[in-house]
Amino acid sequence: MASVKFDKLRKVYGKDVVAVAGLDFEIPDGLFVSLVGPSGCGKSTALRMIAGLEEPTSGRLIFGDQDVTDREPRNRDIAMVFQSYALYPHMTVSENLQYGLKKRGVSSEERSISVKRIAHMLHIETFLDRKPRQLSGGQRQRVALGRALIRDPEVFLLDEPLSNLDAKLRVHMRAELATLHQRLRKTMIYVTHDQLEAMTLSDRIVVMNHGVVQQIGSPAEIYNSPSNRFVAEFMGTPSMNMIPCTLKQENGEPRLIAKNLSIPLSKQVASLASRTEVALGVRSEDFEIGAPGIVGGVDARVLVAELTGAEKYIYLELADAKVIARAPADSPICAGDNVSLSFKPHQMHVFDGRGDEAAALRAA
Amino acid sequence: MISLSMRKRFTSVRTYLLVALLLMFVGFPLYWMLMSSLKNSSDIVRLPPVWWPLPTWEHYDELFSVTKFGRWFLNSLIVCSMSTVIAVFLGVIGAYSLVRLKVPGKEVLARSVLLAYMFPGVLLVIPLVLVFSHLGLINSQFGLSLAYLTFALPFVMWVMRDFFGSVPVDLEEAAMIDGASRLEALRDVVIPQAYPGIIATSIFAFLFAWNEYLFSAILVRDHDLMTLPPAMANFASAMDTRWGLVMAASTVATLPMAMAFAFLQKYLVTGIGAGGVKG
Structure with missing residues (x-):
């Protein structure tokens, strides 16, 4: 069993293209950890360094107690x-599964036993004699998984393995992956740009941007308590709404002020701000939509109402910002309506500035 | 108004006509070679020409009983096989290294392999004679096959470079994670993907060597070690050209390559196609 420890692991291409700017954390043994971030954030480079396919510029990589x-x-x-x-x-398919065992000198009898076991586990017994080109995308995916599983390694690395599958199959394979991890309890490191995959599969999520780790935490921590604006906006669909505000004192009380918006802020949180230009973050499910003029609500105009099936996304114009709120699928709200928006007070996020790196202000 | 089906039929008739013309253009010299080799000496020069002669094997008899054609044929086979095997072995490893390994200035290196093609062969042959005479490689089949590497190796490297470039790097990385060394990954996974290219380049490397005259005529003087092109040139002299013998020898000399092209045509088309598109 092996944990994976990054000790200031860094990768620079050429003289100054920093792909990974110093990873310094540990993945405990047996966890399913996702490296997530937009294209070019360094997640695949990090995975390739773990695999040994990319040589780190500096730093160490430690599996268990082995460098x-x-x-x-x-x-x-x-x-x-x-x-x-x-x-x-x-x-x-059978030869594909056996290749790794063959390279490790496993006897032919043991190899065929292992192939049978894995084929049974992944339901690929019927096409062991086929070539990969004769398989569908989902079947190929299973064979690729089987080839990884058959060797029973300490660490599994998965590089966006579901991204070539259609939406239905992706959901199915996602569930199979989760089941496999629960059964095997091996360290799995999963790279994806799909935050939904990361949220549903992982024990821990590592959010990366520009080669730098933005936040490490459980899916719930990452979603509910993002450490900065980038994480807040990257994780979640639709992404967190951001309303540019100014932090002002009114009658000795700190408030977040925007066009037609004035929201009280706790003194404790306000005292953490280093600037007055801040951003108020609200997830789409943390708005409450009511009739115009409701006490404590802010008037907003509906731009578009989008039915997704199970619910409606309501696009609104609020204090010069465009925001998305969720409503039940049978809500009568439609484009052009005037509504009143209120906020769930404990679900608001305040960011110290307006850039991606703006840190979340959170009372201890 | 011409219907779409009529237009399609007209296009296909036109295509067949063009192909037939092309085939005649390419095939006529072969037909003439074969027919001339089967004519008696007087029919060969008769006017008007004899298009479909009563076959005679007299030139073939003479070729194998009077001349050392069998020996020369074998020499050509040995020299060309040796140079092809060495060129393909070194070319495959060289091309793979240029594609996959982190070699400083590898693009310049890759382009410089074509330098040999920028000079006429006769320019290379003088330094080669000097070097080979020092190394005792004059009048040696091994020496001649080494000389052929000057054009075979750059060709193999250039074409195989494109082939290896088109093999997804994921495959060999998967093999290396599965437990293979880089060379094992090359052997087990990369080369099987590049078989069409290896077969195509092998045939062309062999063909270049099979047809080569200059190096062979200069580097091998011993009559028993000669390859076919310079040996066959001896059938023609200032006073007399033995056309029947030349044509019979040419027909037999064409056979190995014709057979190779016929049997390996599938790989050849894929090979030339893949290399061409990538290049």
């Missing part, structure tokens, strides 16, 4: 599922 920084990929006891599946096209 593996300078080890070849084959000597790290890892398995990886690639986004493209990377099945060997000239080999049958």
Whole structure:
């Protein structure tokens, strides 16, 4: 069993293109951890460094108590599922599954027992003699998973393994992955740009941007208590609404002021702000929509009402910002309506500034 | 108004006509070579020409009983096979290294492999004679096959570079994670994807060597070690050209390549196509 420890791991391409700017955290043994972030955030480079496919510029990588920084990929006891599946096209499914065992000198009898076990586990028994080109996307995905599982490695690396599947199959495979992890309890490191996958699968999420870790936490922590504006906006669909506000004192009480908005703020939170230009973040489900003129509400105009099936997304113009609120699917609200928006007071997030890096202000 | 189906039919008839013309253009010299080799000596030069002669094997008899054609044929096979095997082995490893390894200035290196093609062969042959005579490689089949590497190796490297570039890097990375070394990944996973390219480049490398005259004529003087092109040139002299013998020898000399093209056509088309598109 192996934990994975990043010790100031850094990757710089050329002289000054920083792909990963010093990862310094530990993934405990047996956890399912997702590295999530937009394209170019360094998550895949980080995964490739764990795999040994990319050499770190500096820093160390430690599996359990073993420093593996300078080890070849084959000597790290890892398995990886690639986004493209990377099945060997000239080999049958069975040969694909066996290749890793063969390279490790496992006897032919043991190999065929292992193939049967994995094929049964992943329901791929019927096409063991087929070539990868004769399989559907979902079947290829299973074979790729099987090839990783068959060697029973210490660490599983998964590089956006579901991104080539259609929406229905993706949901199905996501559930299968979660079940597999629960059964195996091995360290799994999963790279994705899909925050929904990260939220649903992971024990821990590592949010990255521009090669820097923005926040590490459980899905609930990341969603409910984002550490900065980037995390707040990246995690969640629709992303968190941001309303530019000014922090002012009125009658000795701190308030967040925007066009037709004036919201009281706790003194404790206000005292943490280093500037007056701040952003108020509210998740779409934390708005309450009512009839215009409600006491404590703010008037807003509905721009678009979008039915998604289970609910409605209501696009509104509020204090010079465009925000999205959720309403039940049978809500009569439609474009052009005037409504009143109120906020759930404990679900508001205040960010110290208006840039991506603006830190969340949170009372201790 | 011409209907769409009529227009399609007209297009396909036109295509067939063009292909037939092209085939005649390419095939006529082969037909003439074969027919001339089966004519008696007087029919070969007769006017008007004899298009469909009564076949005679006299030139083939003479070729194998009077001349050392069998020996020369074998020499050509040995030299061309040796140079092809060495060129493909080194070319595959070189091309793979240029594509996958982090070699400083690899683009310049890759382009410079084509330098040999920028000079006429005769320019290379003088330094080669000097070097080979020092190394005792004159009059040696191994020496001649090494000389052929000057054009075969750059060709193989250039074409295989495109092939390896088109093999997804994920495949060999998967193999390396599965437990293979880089060379094992190359052997087990990359090369099987590049078989069409290897077969195509092997055939062309062999063909270049098979047809090569200059290096062979200069580097090998021993009559028993000669390859086919310079040996066959001896059938023509200032006073007399033995056309029947030349045509019979040419027909036999064409056979190995014709057979290779026929049997490996599928790989050849894929090979040339894939290399061409990427290049």
